[in-house]
């Protein structure tokens with residue numbers, strides 16, 4: 001492949017989705033009017049003017065049909081990955097990206113999909129997973145598995161810039177949405193091997209949603225709080 005021929009590029013919409021997620025994370029609910037909390041707001045990265053300026057820049061690039069250097073996107077990812085709430089920010093960005101670019105959401109698409117065969121839906125899923133991986137980690141060696149659907153990336157760009165693989169959550173969330181939308185709402189994507197956690201490669205399997213080990217399963221108290 002000619003992946004080293006020129007510096008890799010990403011779509012500015014990807015960086016924009018990440019900063020939008022960061023800003024949303026740092027924007028308090030209207031219900032929160034605690035004075036001490038309000039006092040801390042200016043220091044919150046997502047509400048910083050610098051972030052607003054960057055968001056405008058990415059929106060302009062997007063509008064003009066131009067691309068963004070992968071290295072600049074990865075610098076953003078590296079910065080956010082240091083935050084304790086990084087996984088939340090990455091996952092929200094990934095879900096938004098999937099809905100916008102990779103998962104063909106919308107009532108009409110869904111209706112058409114319901115009429116297509118299992119085989120056709122799996123093929124569509126594999127194509128979308130590959131497209132998402134190419135967009136988020138351009139130039140990497142990407143392989144998809146047919147049965148069950150899965151994906152392996154030998155040199156994922158996201159893994160080394162995150163902390164213990166947390167940056168891969170952007171892609172995991174994209175794949176997750178693709179699996180649920182394009183193939184089966186009762187399944188999800190699990191990031192089973194990660195270079196960022198010491199594995200030799202990054203790999204994703206499609207698993208039953210109940211087995212995915214989501215945030216609620218890892219933090220039972222969160223479920224209890226939500227219920228109360």
Ligand SMILES: [Zn+2]
Pocket residue numbers: 156159165168191193194195196201202203
């Ligand atoms: Zn990974």
